[in-house]
Amino acid sequence: MLEKVNYAEIVHRCFRCGYCKFPSDYSEINCPSYAKYRFETYFSGGRMWLIRAWMNNEIEWSEHLGEIMYSCSTCRNCVEHCVFKFNEQLVDVFIAARSDMVERGLVPKKVGEFFNNLAKFGNPWGYAAKRLEWVGRDYANNEFLLHAGCVAAYDDRAKKSLKALLELLDVAGVDYGVFSDEICEGNEAVIMGEFGLFEQLMEQNRKRFEERGVKKVLTPDPHAFNAFRNYYGLDVVHHTQLLWNLVNDGELKVGKVEGKLTYHDPCFLGRWNGVYKEPRKLLSRIGSFYEMPRNRKDSFCCGGGSGNFYTDYLGGKDSPARMRVKEAAETAEILVTSCPVCLMMLDNAVSDEGLELDVRDISEVVLEALKS
Amino acid sequence: MYEELKAIVGEEFVSKEPEELYIYSSDPGTMPPVKPDYVVMPKTTEEVQKIVLLANKHKVPVVPMGGALSLSGLVRPLRGGIVVDMKRMDRIIEVNEKARYAVIEAGVSEGRLKAYLDKKYPSLRISTPDAPPIATVTANALIHGSGRLSQIYGFHSEMITGMEVVLPTGEICRVGSCSVSPYWFSRSPLPDLAGLFIGWFGRTGIVTKLGIKLFPKHRYRDVMIFVTENPSYVSDVIWRVAHTEMAEDITVWAQPRPEWAEGFQHTTIYVTADSEEELEFKKKIIRNALMDYIKQKEGGFLYLTPGMKAMFLQEPMSQLVRFADVRRGGGFEYVGAILPVDLFDVAYQKGLEIVERLGIDWAFSIRIIGRSHCMMFAYAYPFNRADEEDVERARKALHETNKAVLEMGGIPWKAEAPAQQLILESMDEGAKRLIKSVIEMLDPNGVMNPGNWEVK
Numbered sequence: 042m043l044e045k046v047n048y049a050e051i052v053h054r055c056f057r058c059g060y061c062k063f064p065s066d067y068s069e070i071n072c073p074s075y076a077k078y079r080f081e082t083y084f085s086g087g088r089m090w091l092i093r094a095w096m097n098n099e100i101e102w103s104e105h106l107g108e109i110m111y112s113c114s115t116c117r118n119c120v121e122h123c124v125f126k127f128n129e130q131l132v133d134v135f136i137a138a139r140s141d142m143v144e145r146g147l148v149p150k151k152v153g154e155f156f157n158n159l160a161k162f163g164n165p166w167g168y169a170a171k172r173l174e175w176v177g178r179d180y181a182n183n184e185f186l187l188h189a190g191c192v193a194a195y196d197d198r199a200k201k202s203l204k205a206l207l208e209l210l211d212v213a214g215v216d217y218g219v220f221s222d223e224i225c226e227g228n229e230a231v232i233m234g235e236f237g238l239f240e241q242l243m244e245q246n247r248k249r250f251e252e253r254g255v256k257k258v259l260t261p262d263p264h265a266f267n268a269f270r271n272y273y274g275l276d277v278v279h280h281t282q283l284l285w286n287l288v289n290d291g292e293l294k295v296g297k298v299e300g301k302l303t304y305h306d307p308c309f310l311g312r313w314n315g316v317y318k319e320p321r322k323l324l325s326r327i328g329s330f331y332e333m334p335r336n337r338k339d340s341f342c343c344g345g346g347s348g349n350f351y352t353d354y355l356g357g358k359d360s361p362a363r364m365r366v367k368e369a370a371e372t373a374e375i376l377v378t379s380c381p382v383c384l385m386m387l388d389n390a391v392s393d394e395g396l397e398l399d400v401r402d403i404s405e406v407v408l409e410a411l412k413s
Numbered sequence: 414m415y416e417e418l419k420a421i422v423g424e425e426f427v428s429k430e431p432e433e434l435y436i437y438s439s440d441p442g443t444m445p446p447v448k449p450d451y452v453v454m455p456k457t458t459e460e461v462q463k464i465v466l467l468a469n470k471h472k473v474p475v476v477p478m479g480g481a482l483s484l485s486g487l488v489r490p491l492r493g494g495i496v497v498d499m500k501r502m503d504r505i506i507e508v509n510e511k512a513r514y515a516v517i518e519a520g521v522s523e524g525r526l527k528a529y530l531d532k533k534y535p536s537l538r539i540s541t542p543d544a545p546p547i548a549t550v551t552a553n554a555l556i557h558g559s560g561r562l563s564q565i566y567g568f569h570s571e572m573i574t575g576m577e578v579v580l581p582t583g584e585i586c587r588v589g590s591c592s593v594s595p596y597w598f599s600r601s602p603l604p605d606l607a608g609l610f611i612g613w614f615g616r617t618g619i620v621t622k623l624g625i626k627l628f629p630k631h632r633y634r635d636v637m638i639f640v641t642e643n644p645s646y647v648s649d650v651i652w653r654v655a656h657t658e659m660a661e662d663i664t665v666w667a668q669p670r671p672e673w674a675e676g677f678q679h680t681t682i683y684v685t686a687d688s689e690e691e692l693e694f695k696k697k698i699i700r701n702a703l704m705d706y707i708k709q710k711e712g713g714f715l716y717l718t719p720g721m722k723a724m725f726l727q728e729p730m731s732q733l734v735r736f737a738d739v740r741r742g743g744g745f746e747y748v749g750a751i752l753p754v755d756l757f758d759v760a761y762q763k764g765l766e767i768v769e770r771l772g773i774d775w776a777f778s779i780r781i782i783g784r785s786h787c788m789m790f791a792y793a794y795p796f797n798r799a800d801e802e803d804v805e806r807a808r809k810a811l812h813e814t815n816k817a818v819l820e821m822g823g824i825p826w827k828a829e830a831p832a833q834q835l836i837l838e839s840m841d842e843g844a845k846r847l848i849k850s851v852i853e854m855l856d857p858n859g860v861m862n863p864g865n866w867e868v869k
């Protein structure tokens with residue numbers, strides 16, 4: 042379980058020097074919320090100082106402060122680039138401060154809605170349950186429980202990518218099943234500081250897993266991957282890892298896809314969990330792969346993490362997602378990612394920008410390569 | 414006024430919320446906070462102009478801000494008003510490869526210009542300061558910053574080739590060759606109006622575009638560290654190395670930690686070349702220049718591991734900022750004394766006397782500017798911002814150092830408002846009258862960053 046850090050011992054150590062705004066080469070602003078808002082309040086250093094000010098009663102909580110706190114997508118670019126020794130704890134500080142705010146009932150409106158829906162319906166939008174009934178393959182002691190995560194379960198675009206994954210798993214003969222009544226694993230709840238709600242969701246999920254004998258989880262959602270791996274302590278694989286093994290072992294016989302490919306690292310897969318190689322190996326195997334200038338540890342977040350795909354604090358014309366697809370369009374014709382949240386954010390951004398860029402999940406391109 | 418500012422820059426780029434006012438009331442140094450009334454982030458020169466005109470209409474101060482990293486509280490709005498965060502004006506407008514200059518908007522950061530050149534013009538470079546990379550090229554040049562090429566080419570202010578300025582009355586004006594020609598190559602041969610805006614801390618106008626010199630970037634770089642245990646040798650060591658004209662950058666550092674560094678002065682010499690042969694040749698000449706010290710066992714070169722070399726060669730040197738964590742409290746500030754190199758020993762001894770008397774942590778970090786024409790001697794003091802007594806101790810040390818520097822015949826660089834007053838006390842009466850007249854002439858309503866260079 043995530044330890045709640047004692048941020049009172051850390052916040053005053055931030056110098057507000059701004060190294061954390063950048064990628065390694067300082068070429069662009071790489072903190073998504075600072076890139077959008079540009080006020081000094083919206084980057085890691087600004088947040089550290091504001092948390093300290095709030096803690097010392099120099100400023101009061103306000104909806105605006107709440108929005109500043111929650112527009113951090115917890116992408117961990119600052120963790121990667123802060124030059125101080127407490128860098129590893131930066132995002133933990135934000136989470137802990139949010140948690141203290143939540144405990145006092147201090148959450149901005151949209152975040153409150155998010156939590157309420159999650160508590161009542163097991164998903165952020167308040168949609169009906171039985172979200173994976175359409176898969177028609179209930180878990181029955183299979184090798185893997187396939188956990189889709191909220192976005193792949195409900196968002197139309199992400200759902201399509203989930204279907205591609207299911208098709209690939211069938212072709213490769215992978216033994217999996219789903220919970221048709223899957224509920225959120227709670228990654229966003231804990232990251233957004235609702236520890237109580239997270240405990241509740243984790244307990245519910247654990248109970249179901251135990252009752253139904255789940256041993257291994259397969260998920261296309263890096264957010265779920267993070268929670269299962271780091272908070273539940275489960276044996277979990279991300280679909281990029283499984284797909285690479287299947288392709289590499291010859292279980293999936295792939296050809297080539299047309300067009301230049303590039304890859305957007307989802308923060309919860311890359312910076313949070315260090316999975317960088319598998320997607321690149323896969324894409325290099327099936328097509329012409331080009332890196333965007335900001336990649337791997339320097340990747341630029343799509344702006345969807347930490348509930349922002351719902352709260353939309355990072356939306357609008359200067360959104361990180363729009364910046365990211367422009368960068369992708371200068372690099373390649375097909376922007377591949379491996380996260381339902383990124384897929385949804387980037388796909389919408391391409392429409393908003395009117396770009397000729399194809400945004401796909403990695404399972405969709407692998408499926409195309411399989412059929413080619 | 415809020416509505417008027419919104420109409421100029423757009424709703425999302427103006428704030429009067431307590432959170433922004435809090436953050437923009439201070440920088441990371443020791444100066445006490447002063448709250449602005451508004452923070453705005455313009456995107457164009459025209460927007461800056463409209464903000465300044467509005468400030469005149471309402472007789473409200475305007476304070477330009479870059480990276481807010483000068484540490485001496487220079488971007489605090491001393492009389493309230495509008496803080497203008499320039500960093501949205503971040504276009505690199507032109508790089509003239511053959512004439513070796515760039516034209517940039519005022520919010521372009523050191524980091525971004527460096528990365529841009531590395532990628533698109535790999536044979537060109539700027540003189541990078543060791544400030545964190547979000548520091549703006551424009552503010553750095555305007556405050557007489559210095560960097561990796563200052564030993565050869567001088568202060569960064571000397572590298573300015575032209576500028577576009579919004580005057581305190583709202584007129585837009587160009588200075589340098591760009592006032593006559595489409596090229597931004599030089600401030601000569603015209604009356605040098607740039608001096609009206611350099612070193613003034615935004616008191617005479619907001620610079621919106623800057624022409625800045627670029628320099629050849631060589632393929633090979635190396636670093637050597639010459640160690641002495643006697644500060645009275647250092648000015649001669651510097652003089653000898655500068656005389657060879659083989660070094661690119663010369664810095665000196667002395668600090669009590671780590672233990673192995675205590676009591677020594679480390680003269681760090683950077684060498685660049687286009688071939689290994691040239692590099693070795695330059696290093697040899699430098700070694701020869703210091704041979705007397707080596708023979709008499711009064712100095713020697715430090716063995717540098719690849720890790721240490723990489724750290725020293727990094728631009729900017731990110732390790733430096735970690736000095737703020739010495740007292741685990743996120744703060745340091747320094748007096749950057751501009752002094753003749755000859756005064757190294759005096760400056761060093763005076764610094765030690767202050768830190769010993771006040772019992773304060775310290776580091777001295779010196780950069781040579783010009784061929785030992787002068788140096789920026791930084792007396793840096795870390796503090797724990799969560800401990801008011803510690804902050805006060807650092808303030809006291811800074812104040813005493815500022816006074817000592819003036820007594821030695823030096824001048825505090827990027828001086829805090831109180832230190833500006835100390836400088837003015839020592840200044841020639843004629844110069845003071847001129848400063849006053851310039852301000853009154855350019856800024857009749859007293860709206861441009863008032864409180865700075867205030868001649869009483």
Ligand SMILES: Cc1cc2nc3c(=O)[nH]c(=O)nc-3n(C[C@H](O)[C@H](O)[C@H](O)COP(=O)(O)OP(=O)(O)OC[C@H]3O[C@@H](n4cnc5c(N)ncnc54)[C@H](O)[C@@H]3O)c2cc1C
Binds near residue numbers: 478548549557558862
């Ligand atoms: C670790 C560390 C190392 C450093 N090393 C160096 C170094 O090697 N060399 C060096 O020179 N400095 C160094 N500095 C000091 C400082 O960070 C730099 O000088 C920095 O470049 C200042 O730029 P800024 O954008 O942060 O300026 P700011 O602090 O934002 O502004 C400085 C002044 O310029 C004015 N100003 C800002 N923009 C404009 C404008 N557009 N028009 C008119 N006036 C304007 C402001 O009102 C203010 O008075 C260092 C600082 C730190 C923390």
Ligand code: SF4
Binds near residue numbers: 055062086124125
């Ligand atoms: S979080 Fe780290 S890098 Fe960012 S401003 Fe604070 S000290 Fe600097």
Ligand code: SF4
Binds near residue numbers: 073116
């Ligand atoms: S985690 Fe990402 S969004 Fe949040 S402050 Fe750090 S860099 Fe910015």
